[in-house]
Amino acid sequence: MSAPLPIKLYMHSGAVGGPNPYKVLIVLHHLDIPFTKVATDDSKAEWYVKDINPNGRIPAIEDPNTGLTLWESGAIIEYLVDEYDKGGKISVKNGKGAWEAKQYLHFQMSGQGPYFGQAVWFYRFGDNMPDGKKRYLEQVERVMMVLNNILEGKEYLVDDRLTYADLAFVPWNMVVQKWPLLSDPLWKPYQIEEKYPNFVKWQNKLCALDAVKRSYEP
Amino acid sequence: MSAPLPIKLYMHSGAVGGPNPYKVLIVLHHLDIPFTKVATDDSKAEWYVKDINPNGRIPAIEDPNTGLTLWESGAIIEYLVDEYDKGGKISVKNGKGAWEAKQYLHFQMSGQGPYFGQAVWFYRFGDNMPDGKKRYLEQVERVMMVLNNILEGKEYLVDDRLTYADLAFVPWNMVVQKWPLLSDPLWKPYQIEEKYPNFVKWQNKLCALDAVKRSYEP
Numbered sequence: 001m002s003a004p005l006p007i008k009l010y011m012h013s014g015a016v017g018g019p020n021p022y023k024v025l026i027v028l029h030h031l032d033i034p035f036t037k038v039a040t041d042d043s044k045a046e047w048y049v050k051d052i053n054p055n056g057r058i059p060a061i062e063d064p065n066t067g068l069t070l071w072e073s074g075a076i077i078e079y080l081v082d083e084y085d086k087g088g089k090i091s092v093k094n095g096k097g098a099w100e101a102k103q104y105l106h107f108q109m110s111g112q113g114p115y116f117g118q119a120v121w122f123y124r125f126g127d128n129m130p131d132g133k134k135r136y137l138e139q140v141e142r143v144m145m146v147l148n149n150i151l152e153g154k155e156y157l158v159d160d161r162l163t164y165a166d167l168a169f170v171p172w173n174m175v176v177q178k179w180p181l182l183s184d185p186l187w188k189p190y191q192i193e194e195k196y197p198n199f200v201k202w203q204n205k206l207c208a209l210d211a212v213k214r215s216y217e218p
Numbered sequence: 219m220s221a222p223l224p225i226k227l228y229m230h231s232g233a234v235g236g237p238n239p240y241k242v243l244i245v246l247h248h249l250d251i252p253f254t255k256v257a258t259d260d261s262k263a264e265w266y267v268k269d270i271n272p273n274g275r276i277p278a279i280e281d282p283n284t285g286l287t288l289w290e291s292g293a294i295i296e297y298l299v300d301e302y303d304k305g306g307k308i309s310v311k312n313g314k315g316a317w318e319a320k321q322y323l324h325f326q327m328s329g330q331g332p333y334f335g336q337a338v339w340f341y342r343f344g345d346n347m348p349d350g351k352k353r354y355l356e357q358v359e360r361v362m363m364v365l366n367n368i369l370e371g372k373e374y375l376v377d378d379r380l381t382y383a384d385l386a387f388v389p390w391n392m393v394v395q396k397w398p399l400l401s402d403p404l405w406k407p408y409q410i411e412e413k414y415p416n417f418v419k420w421q422n423k424l425c426a427l428d429a430v431k432r433s434y435e436p
Contacts, residue, residue, distance in 0.1 A: 055325060055364050070317055072324035079317055099288055099297055106290035107273060109324055114332035122350075129347040135339075146273050 004084070006034040008062040010052055013039035019171030020113070021059035022215055023073045024080070026167050030211035033084045074109040074168070078102075081164050090164045097159045104157050104165035108172075111146075115139040116172040140176060144196050151198035155205075166206055173203045222302070224252040226280040228270060231257035237389030238331070239277035240433055241291045242298070244385050248429035251302050292327040292386070296320075299382050308382045315377045322375050322383035326390075329364075333357040334390040358394060362414050369416035373423075384424055391421045 009028065011021030028035045040048060044056045053060040053071040060071040066083065070076050081091035092098040119136035126133040147169070150157060157165045193200050206212060227246065229239030246253045258266060262274045271278040271289040278289040284301065288294050299309035310316040337354035344351040365387070368375060375383045411418050424430060 054367050055329065068314055068317060070321055072321045072328065074324035074328065075317060075321040078320055096286060099286060099293060102296055103288055103290045103293040106292035106324075106327055110290065110292065110327040110331055111273065113328055114336075118332075118336065121353075126350070129350050132340075132344070132347050132350045150272050 004034060005064040006036045008038050008064070009035050010038045010040040010043075010048070010060040010062075011058045012041050013037070014041065018058070018117075019175050020057070020073045022171035022174075023168050024059045024061065024076050025215040026170060026209075026211050027077050027080050027090070027164060029214045030090060030167065030209070031080065031084050033080065072109075074105055077105065077164050077168060085164075090162055090167065092158060092163060097163075100158045101163050101165040105168055108165070108168040112143050112169060112172050115143055116176055120175060141192070144192060144199050147202070148196035148199040151202050154198075156202070162209075166202070167211075170203070170206050170212055174207065177203070222252060223282040224254045225282070226256050227253050228256045228258040228261075228266070228278040228280075229276045230259050231255070232259065236276070236335075237393050238275070238291045240389035240392075241386050242277045242279065242294050243433040244388060244427075244429050245295050245298050245308070245382060247432045248308060248385065248427070249298065249302050251298065290327075292323050295323065295382050295386060303382075308380055308385065310376060310381060315381075318376045319381050319383045323386055326383070326386040330361050330387060330390050333361055334394055338393060359410070362410060362417050365420070366414035366417040369420050372416075374420070380427075384420070385429075388421070388424050388430055392425065395421070 007028070009021070009024060011017065011025070027033075040058050040060075042048070043053070043058050048060075049056045052062070052069060055071060057071070059073055059076060060069065061076050061079075062069045063079075063083070068079070070079055085091045092101050115136060119133075119140045122129065122133040122136050154160055156162055225246070227239070227242060229235065229243070245251075258276050258278075260266070261271070261276050267274045270280070270287060273289060275289070277291055277294060278287065279294050279297075280287045281297075281301070286297070288297055303309045310319050333354060337351075337358045340347065340351040340354050372378055374380055
């Protein structure tokens, strides 16, 4: 079989940008799928909204091997492992584990991402809205608590081995780790490292993966 | 083949409750899958968090036919159509359309649901946070605009026929339609009916489906 043509990944070009494209980038690196980045610093640009993603957000991909254009990082991850992870390196092909991986991916997409994203927004713009700021810090902590409980006695979310479900959580966790959120006086009392050691250990182990490091290289 | 045993659907028992369980209920009705509701009015109850959903949210299902317990409405919908819609009544089994349906499901889970949910929260509790309230009303409108654009010249999201992707959007759209949001002075200028006719026509057509009506019967 000849090598696949590189997948086009639409994402921001600079060092600063939202975490969602990194979810896709990590999976591309981990599966050694050839790709090229297409600089998309204005995701509301007319060409992009018209031809690539009507939602005006990054990431999106175009796969010249199949002719597919796809947006929403969760769907892109599912597509990449279905098409390019036939050996099941980070995917689960059948049964209970396959559905659990999808469940956690949806939790990442609907629970972790949106709440962490709102926390960042309120951290930046919410000084006049302390109740809003507090709400999202509490939700961030709640998601960390849930993940910590799920990881009790386990190294990974599904079948005790690394899957795409784990990888999908990395970029938003990383934002919260790096963001001054953690030094916010509102946040300190939560004592994440002390209270949620399973969560912290899991995230640190994922961040040590080559694919994650390569995804964040300048 | 003998009839499947009823699926247990964990959701609130009263008339008032969040929209996410209705996404699953509509799919169960539309595919005529036998089910029983398990009243779950306290989704943080110890038994529920321990045995059913560590995230402490509804819906969740248990399928006695396969032994699977699953949470996250998006994953549950994918499971139900995979297992109980072999004929493809509302699912797309292969190719471009299959990935588009997943893409829209993820957009519902990560885009529509969370933003609409925050808008409702700020509508209820955000009188002292006009900037927050405005942010989420604007996001609700933005999602409606995106859907309206996608639906230009189309009756449904994927392959011009009804799929689970359409159905997944119904309950949160319905919340916004029914909620006093629409009579909020902040909201009126958006003129949803005038500006987004594709969106409104689509939602009204979906609401007229038997499966949707039956899902909301007291």
